[in-house]
Every structure is written in C-alpha cells, then in structure tokens.
Amino acid sequence: MAKLRSRGELMSLVSMPRIETSPFKELARRGLFALLLLFAITGMVWLDRGSYIDNTAADGVSLIDALYYATVTVTTTGYGDITPITAHARLLNALVITPLRVAFLVVLVGTTIEVLANQGSRSIRDSIWRKKMRNHVVVIGYGTKGRSAVNTLRRQGETAERIVVIDSDAVAVNEANIDGLAAFQGDATRRELLRRAEVSKARQVIICLDRDDAAVLATLTVRQLNPTAGVIVAVREQANVPLVKQSGASSVVTSSETVGRLLGLSAIGPDMGTIIQDMLTGGEGLEVHQRLAEASEAGQPPSAVQGERVIGVVRNGTLRRFYDKTATRIEVGDELIVVRRAQPPSNRDVLRRDED
Incomplete structure (x- = not known):
C-alpha cells in the first residue's frame, strides 16, 4: 500500500499479513447498518402514511407497503406505484430520504467492493511475501x-x-x-x-x-x-x-x-x-564493522589494512583476536572485524535519533 513520503525520503509502507477482521464479519456488520437505514425509511413512511398514495391498489399504505416503498427507493428502482402527495412528504423525501438512500448505496455497495478488494489484495500480498522470504x-x-x-x-x-x-x-x-x-x-x-x-x-x-x-x-x-x-x-x-x-x-x-x-x-x-x-553509537565517530577480506588483502598482516584497524579475524567460523598468533596473516575467505570511521547517517536516522 502506497504511503505518503516524509522525513525527506520517499518510503513504501508495508502492511504485513495480519487480517484482523474476517471479510465476512465486516460485510455482515455493514449489511446490518444498511438494514437499519432501510428500517428507518420504512418507519418514516409508515408514520406519515397519510401523505402517500398507492396508485395501483388505491387501498392506502400499509406497513408492508411502507417497507416496499423504502426498498425500491433506497435501491433507486422507483416503480412509481407509491408516491408522496403532500408538500411536506415530498420535502421529507428530498431532504432526508434521499441522503439516506445515498448512504445506503455507499455502505452496501461501495464499502462491500472496498472490503473485498482490500482483504483480497492483502491476502495475495501476504502469500507472495511469505513465499519469497x-x-x-x-x-x-x-x-x-x-x-x-x-x-x-x-x-x-x-x-x-x-x-x-x-x-x-x-x-x-x-x-x-x-x-x-x-x-x-x-x-x-x-x-x-x-x-x-x-x-x-x-x-x-x-x-x-x-x-x-x-x-x-x-x-x-x-x-x-x-x-x-x-x-x-x-x-x-x-x-x-x-x-x-x-x-x-x-x-x-x-x-x-x-x-x-x-x-x-x-x-x-x-x-x-x-x-x-x-x-x-552508530553514525558518528568510530564504529565496529565486519566484512569479507578483499583479495588484495590476502597474505598481508592485519596491521597492513589501510583506513581501518583490524581487531579480529573470523576464519572457518572461529573468532581469532588481533593478538592471536594464528591470525598474523589474512587468508582468502576470512571475515575481518574492524574499527573504522563511522559512515554518515541518513536523514531518517538523524530524525529518528532526535525523536528518541
């Protein structure tokens, strides 16, 4: 997931593979919220049922009719068989029911797609990361x-x-x-x-x-x-x-x-x-470093290494300190433990140390 760049350096934030909530639970939670919106619209229509007319049956608006009207309204189907006839009912539809309809679509459709896409892509990233690590x-x-x-x-x-x-x-x-x-x-x-x-x-x-x-x-x-x-x-x-x-x-x-x-x-x-x-302390003064001996250093005494002071030689997995008689010559494949001048820290390291 791409993140904002900060502290003078562009960084990619890695969201690693811990899916805290099941996508099915998340969908169920959002579906419940959508149902609450649907019932809220149904209640408003039922309480103000005298302001609506059933153009088909002409027998008034029942609770089932109110639920039916709320369903076709929030899903933008709009058959037109039940309509508000008074001014205040139409105003209520424009100022209250229409925003609820938009919220319903955002919650049920938009967030459903978002949850499935995010959780699916996160699972894929998790699988790829684990295979290559x-x-x-x-x-x-x-x-x-x-x-x-x-x-x-x-x-x-x-x-x-x-x-x-x-x-x-x-x-x-x-x-x-x-x-x-x-x-x-x-x-x-x-x-x-x-x-x-x-x-x-x-x-x-x-x-x-x-x-x-x-x-x-x-x-x-x-x-x-x-x-x-x-x-x-x-x-x-x-x-x-x-x-x-x-x-x-x-x-x-x-x-x-x-x-x-x-x-x-x-x-x-x-x-x-x-x-x-x-x-x-890294980033300033002196630092201890371990590196592979260079081909040009083979056969030379540790004291001949330029720009660094060798304090130990790792040969065949065994540490030999600078005073060890078996480490008087550097051999191919040796790892050298040296004291050297510290490398300049990056801007991120400087800022991090200031924060600490």
Whole structure:
C-alpha cells in the first residue's frame, strides 16, 4: 500500500499479513447498518402514511407497503406505484430520504467492493511475501533496543526488505512500517505468529523484549521452530543469562550489565568511556564493522589494512583476536572485524535519533 513520503525520503509502507477482521464479519456488520437505514425509511413512511398514495391498489399504505416503498427507493428502482402527495412528504423525501438512500448505496455497495478488494489484495500480498522470504532477520520488539539493532543492521548493509519486526504494540508496528519494514502485531511467544513471520526460514532472530521471562519463552519458541538460526537475546539481569542460553540463545547481551560497565569505565577514565560509547553509537565517530577480506588483502598482516584497524579475524567460523598468533596473516575467505570511521547517517536516522 502506497504511503505518503516524509522525513525527506520517499518510503513504501508495508502492511504485513495480519487480517484482523474476517471479510465476512465486516460485510455482515455493514449489511446490518444498511438494514437499519432501510428500517428507518420504512418507519418514516409508515408514520406519515397519510401523505402517500398507492396508485395501483388505491387501498392506502400499509406497513408492508411502507417497507416496499423504502426498498425500491433506497435501491433507486422507483416503480412509481407509491408516491408522496403532500408538500411536506415530498420535502421529507428530498431532504432526508434521499441522503439516506445515498448512504445506503455507499455502505452496501461501495464499502462491500472496498472490503473485498482490500482483504483480497492483502491476502495475495501476504502469500507472495511469505513465499519469497528466506534468510531474513526477525526482530522481536521494536522499542529503543530493537530500533537501534535495526539501524545498525541497515548501516552494515542489511536491506529493509530482509528485516521483519514483531511487536505487540500497534504504535511500534506503525513506526516499523514508516521505517520501511514489514511488521506483525501480536504476542511473539505465540507459535502461529512466529510461523507467519517465517521464523523457521530466518537467518537471524533478535529478541529485545522488556521482560526477561517473555524473552526466555520467545527464545524457546523460536528455537523449536528454527534449530539453526542465530538467536541473539537482550536481557535486563545478568542472573537470567544462563537460563536464556539454556533456552537456545546463541548470544546474550545484558543491558544493565553493559550500561554498568560503561559507567564504570567512564568513572575510571572519561576518555576511555567516550571511546567505548563512540564505537557503540552508530553514525558518528568510530564504529565496529565486519566484512569479507578483499583479495588484495590476502597474505598481508592485519596491521597492513589501510583506513581501518583490524581487531579480529573470523576464519572457518572461529573468532581469532588481533593478538592471536594464528591470525598474523589474512587468508582468502576470512571475515575481518574492524574499527573504522563511522559512515554518515541518513536523514531518517538523524530524525529518528532526535525523536528518541
């Protein structure tokens, strides 16, 4: 569904596959409203039946006649066999019944077509999206931590089309849509919702919920659906780290422990704390980045890399830190973890950080 462009950049808002109301229930609700309009017109004609004439039977206007007149009137059939004959009845038809007739047509015809078209196209988009979604990243929780994780992924080269957000808050889901991300609203511990987000085919799952118990349950459910994906979980308390790891997390980040350590480093040496925070803050100063080693770098020591400082080498899935004797030379296929100058943030990132 096309959306308005804002914040200096044109974005496409993705409304992801959660049909909240059955189209049949929606049609029934609108049909009931149309019937109420029909009965309202019938009542007005019946109460003022002396102002109408039956040109066919000439026996007055009964309740059935009033219902018949209301039906042919709102459907614009208009046989003309029953007609208003007094001035006030004709005025009432012009000022009240005619607008009700238009409302009836809008509700019963226009909205029926709209509901069927919207729900049908949404189901089709849902089916197409689910078929093509593979090796994507699922972010559970789009608060401050989840949003920062997504911004970091995108700065590291992950495209918005390969990121899916799950959050129970409608406002957070809307924010994710505005950021160009597919999003689902609901409880991330529900197996059916995770299936609809194609968690079983995801490459990475990032869990950053506000409660540690919910994070544990979400981790268990995700791991059952996808035994091979990387599951990165944020928890508040260090004491819960072993439990989350036992639940299947590949990596656990303790938010309170991390903040406390940064505070301690800043107390010992303010400049040291500034450097650490600088590397953790994207878009300015320094940033940590992981990339594939270039062919021209093969055979060289990590210290020979220009414009970046290599602090780790990932070889055959094993991390080797810069002081490791097995990482004195870069080999083809190595992934380098480097500290580099941060890339300038986009206008959207700047505005988002200002809002936060």
